[in-house]
Amino acid sequence: MELDWSVVGRSWDLLIGGTWVTLQLFVWSLALGTVLGLILALMRLSRFRALRWLSLGYIWLFRGIPVLVALFFAFFVFGRQIGLSPLQAGILGLGTSAAAYKAEIIRAGIMSVDPGQYEAAEGLAMTRRHYMRRIIIPQGIRVMVPTYMSNTILVLKVSSVAVAIGIVELTGITRQLSNSTNRPIELFTAAAFIYLMLTTVLVIVQEILERRFSLKT
Amino acid sequence: MNSDVLVRVSGLHKSFGDSEVLKGIDFEVNRGEVVAIIGPSGSGKTTMLRCVNLLERPTAGRIEVDSRVLCEELPDGSMSFSKKAEIRAIREHVGMVFQRFNLFPHFTALENVIEAPMAVKGLSRSDAEARAHELLESVGLGHKADSYPLQLSGGQQQRVAIARALAMDPALMLFDEVTSSVDPELAGEILQVMKRLAQEGMTMLVVTHEMGFAAEVADRVLFIDHGLIVEEGSAKQVLANPKNARTRAFLRAVLERAPMAEEGDPAPEPAGSSAPGLSQIVEGSDDVEQ
Ligand SMILES: Nc1ncnc2c1ncn2[C@@H]1O[C@H](COP(=O)(O)OP(=O)(O)OP(=O)(O)O)[C@@H](O)[C@H]1O
């Protein structure tokens, strides 16, 4: 079979358009997942049993169901009833799923901090709110970065399931183009290349964060 | 407010699950007094010290610091603890230095010292930094203000930790075996700082294995064993002339750097034949002076 790479050049604008949608899905669901994940992690570490159970229940649920199912829920329940756009429903579905993993990653990071740090902060009469923000979480971040970033790369790639609720992101546009041009190999190679560029950026971000949060010795 | 007694502990009990670690501790510390707490490993010294600023919650008893009650037993036998804000208000005046330093590793020495004064006392950054530079200077680390904890030796880290506690202008300082995790040759520089603090009139409660320091600096010594104060008195009396057989056995073991005799064989020796070398220690300490 002859490969004809010119189809990639002709489709480039559409592929970039799809990439833009992928980026929107990714950035917003990552933001939602991280903020919600932080709240869930703090709830799991709370003194209040009700908050711990609520958080545990959430994590159990969203880790237990496929992302696709969460996505359909977001689309059919929230999209249809509340009137979210498909993109908004996609962000909701992906973000709420990601939050369950982010919560566990953040919790593990926070728990890795030496108990002596809490004691020192308590002994200095700091409020819990203050030392969590200034002492504990910054040290937890150092431990979290590798797992957080691995999961973040996954969030980027998993955003492609949004095609199932009709969002034409990078994977979706590539499929449409390959159907209409009958050039799947060239087009999916191009899509893979674009995904790889995006994930490479994330790998670089990870490297920067690891340096930024490493302890000076 | 200005009674002479700064710390008043009575009937202090603490259990972890089924094991009772403190079994009824009573003591007082006067303003300006240095009290050393000695005793075998696992006897409850750390637990007792941590109760004084409520890092550990007693299961029974009453603790009063600077005329403020941290906890007490209600008539029905249950424990009543001060409100969080009240506990923090007391902790503002109680500095604690830990065996393992517990410096904030992501902050420089200076940042370690200014964090609490700014956050808790509301000092401006420039005021906090000015004071921090003074304190770091006073512990001999003026030139290390911008170093991170992991760039410092154990002795230096511990001195930063002392400066950090002093930055809160405490009325009372708690020290928990602060030389135990540094190389022996670095212990002296920490003890030096503590000795000067004592001379300046700081009230100090010092858990220590440094008998030389206790002998030279402490006004009083408490010997704790199995969760009870077994012997208490002036440093001279307890260290040179211990009345209790357990105290004698402990001191001898410390001097010989040998493991502690086990419970049940309380070295039945006549009083007076206390461990060799004790009198030298009480007379003149060579540990402290460098
Ligand atoms: N958080 C805890 N949970 C359970 N047991 C504890 C806890 N903290 C201390 N203990 C136990 O209480 C006892 C007294 O401990 P503590 O640390 O007060 O002794 P110590 O006199 O300071 O000993 P050392 O000289 O070794 O520091 C020990 O048997 C210890 O195992």
Ligand SMILES: [Mg+2]
């Ligand atoms: Mg101890």
